[in-house]
Amino acid sequence: MPDAIPPTGPDPAFADLLAQRPALAMDASAGLLMEEVPLARIAQAAGTPTWVYSATTLARRANALKAALAEAGLAATIHFATKANPNIAVVNLLAGEGLGADVVSEGELRAARAAGVPAGRIVFSGVGKTAREMRLAIAEDILQVNLESAEEAEMLSALAASLGRTVRVALRVNPDVDARTHAKITTGLTENKFGVPIALAPELYARLRAMPGLEVVGLATHIGSQITRGVAPYAAAYARLGELVRELRAAGHAVRRVDCGGGLGIPYRDEQPASPAALAGAIKAGLGDAGVELMLEPGRWICGPAGVLLAAVVLEKASVGRRFVILDAAMNDLLRPAMYDAWHAILPVSPTAFHAPRTAADVVGPVCESSDTFARGRELPALPPHSLVAFLDAGAYGASMSSTYNARPLAAEVMVRGTEWSVIRDRQDYPALLAGQRLPRWADGG
Ligand code: LLP
DSSP, X not given: OOOOOXXXXXXXXXXXXXXXXXXXXXXXXTEEEETTEEHHHHHHHHOSSEEEEEHHHHHHHHHHHHHHHHHTTOOEEEEEEGGGOOOHHHHHHHHHTTOEEEEOSHHHHXXXXXXXXXXXXXXXXXXXXXXHHHHHHHHHTOSEEEEOOHHHHHHHHHHHHHTTOOEEEEEEXXXXXOOOSOGGGBOOSTTSSSSEEGGGHHHHHHHHHTSTTEEEEEEEOOOBSSBOSOSHHHHHHHHHHHHHHHHHHHTTOOOOEEXXXXXXXXXXXXXXXXXXXXXXXXXHHHHTTSOOEEEEOOOHHHHGGGEEEEEEEEEEEEETTEEEEEESOOTTTXXXXXXXXXXXXXXXXXXXXXXXXXXXXXXXXXXXXXXXXXXXXXXXXXOOTTOEEEESSOSSSSGGGOOOGGGOOOOEEEEEETTEEEEEEOOOOHHHHHTTOOOOGGGSOO
16 A cells, blocks of 8 residues: 655755745744734743634635636535534634535534534535434434445434435445555545445445435545645546446436545645646546536645644753754644654744754654654754744644643644634633543542
8 A cells, every 4th residue: 555655855945835835924023924923922822832723824725626616617515524624713714615514423513513504515424423423414404424335324214214304315435546645544445444346336326225214316435635646546536436427327326416525635845736726627527527516525625734733842852863852742732743654844933043053853742652753853943942833734634633642631723814813722721621530439438
């Protein structure tokens, strides 16, 4: 299986990283800005670590995706994959731009509804929806449930029929294409747990159509995430789906909708992912003539570049031949480097540090695991205690993958818009961290 390509060549220059990220700028006196707000000001008021999102960037990216689809002549709806960032302020902003939501749990469904996404714009994906989650989806009468197996279809059919309801469903098909992304986030191969193999789809589609309580509206697919090596995997997947639509129709089945999934990659370092226009082109080539309603489920592409994780230096530790920069953020906050060897740019926030000479450092968190390492051999200036750094492109799968490992409270989240900023999630306090825990009944001496 393919793995992430190890970074080669020198890291991109700080100035180049900023030039490609319009939400960020280095101000000679105020330091690193998100939109027009100094990140140092946010750190001072809200503390660190803190996630900071640019509202303007979120809206701009949602609209860029809409424009690319429209320019290709595709009338597709976009359902933001809330797993990338389920903060209700983020989802609400995107809903305001006309996006729906793709959810994979009761929590995400509730978050999407709390954020103001109409049920009629919510699609429920995932391989293991529980009966309770299915009941909620039925009660809310959401747009569509994407089914991943015959077993799951039986379960949903029985529940819907017993409630006297009909649920719109799509069959998630695994087109067996290699998205050539990291092994942990590729999903479109037969060996993955997702969807049903495309060869079995016609038979299963027919079975689903006969099940009570289900209205089979079409097909869904999602071949993987952080797809960066061209548009070819998409083109192959959508071509296969287009053929399948024709085959199903020839067999007398109605197919009125195809959910094209998510997965569009972003440049974290120097990757050159396909553009939204290229993605739209692949959809058009494979499904443009199919006469189906089209849906997309992007997450990372919309919100990844819109966020940073702001952290402070606890101290620098000099070891034998190595320099460690120890931050107050850790793998419990930003898990991606530990989990996927992901590369995130790390920029000093202060203008003097930004321009100071650099030496190689390992950037780590305080958690008691060697994998609590954000970067090795990263060229950084001297960073005295309390200096601030920003991890770029942390708006997707950042806060949403956080945990409280080492009993570290969840970090705060902030949204910036122009000159304004606002806390959109309080930092978890210690009472909240311990809330709900208690000694067993037999230990209270009573
Ligand atoms: N639709 C389905 C069914 C998915 O499983 C996913 C992501 C998406 C849409 C959205 O994919 P996106 O456009 O964000 O690539 N934690 C990993 C990424 C896991 C993605 C899981 N599924 C990371 O940090 O890279």
